[in-house]
Amino acid sequence: MATAFADLAKTETENTVTVKASEKPAAKSRSSQPAPAAYSSKLQEAVAKFGKGLIAPVLGIVAFLALWAALAPQVDTSLGALPGPVEVAEQGASLFGEWQASNEAKAEFYAAQEARIAAGTQAMAFDYAGPPTFLDQVITSLETVALGFVLATVFAVPIGLAAGLSPMFNAAINPLxxxxxPVSPLAWxxxxxxxxSAMIxxxxxxxxxxxxxxxxxxMLCSLWPTLINTAVGTASIDKDLLNVGRVLKLGWFAKLTKLVLPSSLPYIFTGMRLSLGVGWMVLIAAEMLAQNPGLGKFVWDEFQNGSSQSLARIMFAVIVIGLIxxxxxxxxxxVEKFASRNRIA
Known part of the structure; x- marks a missing residue:
């Protein structure tokens, strides 16, 4: 009897295991098929992300251009009605055409000069003395702001690091x-x-x-954001981290490169981004006032020119300045993402 009950129990257990084993693939196959609601949710998220990243900005720009085109003819200036987007774009194309024509004239000048030198009718070579085009002015402004930004960074970062590490030094330079x-570039x-002028x-x-x-x-107007942010970032380093450096008996250079700079890097780059923006704005004003080559001088020359196309050219230059x-x-x-790629948050 006991043997019979044992055989019966063993048979029922085997049947149960067999049924459960047969049910598992079905359950797995049902779970492997995402529900329609999940597909819909993912699609909505993708559309929302795409709309936020591309559609919304495009719609905003189109609405601005439409409003500009509608209101521009109603605004009168000393040079006529305010140019609309089409007139400004036409002047942009005209400026590009002038650049192409200038390059062709420059190439012809150098080719003719080489021919005269080869023939012996000219003793020495001369540089092309044609007026700079709009694109030449853009390149000049970019080179100028690059030099000023590099100089500002070279001066601001070491001073900011010293101010962040030394409260006494920070207190000494803070009033200065x-x-x-807040000193304006027009004062500098x-x-x-x-x-x-005296040195050169x-x-x-x-x-x-x-x-x-x-x-x-x-440089003088744009170094302050980098200096202040570097000092704040350096001063906010975790004190435990610095204590670890003391325990490990790190030298000042190892402490600076292994602890201080990696920790304050986000603050430094935030200051550098602000400094670059300030420097670009300052440069245009300085070029306009001093009549130094660059986009600022181009804007001022067009303002002084006073032709029917000047206003459209000035507006095109303003758009280019903003885009740059x-x-x-x-x-x-x-650059910040590249420099911080190995940084542990």
Whole structure:
């Protein structure tokens, strides 16, 4: 009897295991098929992300252009009605055409000069003396702001690190920073111009005098955001981290490169992004006032020209200035991500 009950129990257990085993693939196959609601939710998220990243900005730009085109003819100026988007775009194409024509004239000039030198009718070569085009002015402004930004970073980061690590040094320079920070570039410009004019007296200097003046004005006005953010980031480093450096008996250079700089890097790059934006704005004003080569001088020359096309050209230059500022900020963001790629949050 006991044997019979044992055989019966064993048979029922085997049947149960067999049924459960047969049910598992079905359950797995049902779970492997996402529900329609999950597909719909993912699709909605993708559409929302795409709309936020592309559709919304495009709609905003289109709405702005439509509003500009509708209101521009109703605004009268001393040079006629305010140009609309079409007129501004036409002047942009015209400026590009002038650049192409200038390049062709330059190529012809150098080709003719080489022919005269080869024939012996000309003794020495001369540089092309044609007026700079709009794209030439853009390149000049970019070179100037790059030099000023590099100089500002070279000065601001070490001073900011020292201020963040030493409360006494920070207290000593803080009044000077607060006084110098709000000074306008228009106030720095005559001082820098007189100093550089006295220092650069060579007929053929390595860098043009106007280029150096504009770059130094950019440096003096744009170094403060980097300096302040570097000092704040350095001062906010976890004290336990610094204590670990003391326990490990790290030297000052190892402490700086292994502990201080990696921890304060986000603050430094935030300051550098702000400094680059400030420097770009300062440069345009300095070029306009000092008549140094660049986009600022182009805007001022067109204002003084007073032709029927000047206003459209000025507005095109304003748009280009804004786009360049935006691209410079995106470039700095990319550099920050690259520099922080191995940083542990």
């Amino acid at each position: 920073v607060q006084i110098m920070k 410009l005559p001082i820098v111009t007189m100093v550089i 007296s060579s007929v053929d200097p390595i860098l043009p005098k106007a280029f150096v003046i504009s770059a130094l004005v950019v 500022g935006f691209l410079l900020d995106r470039i700095m963001m990319g």
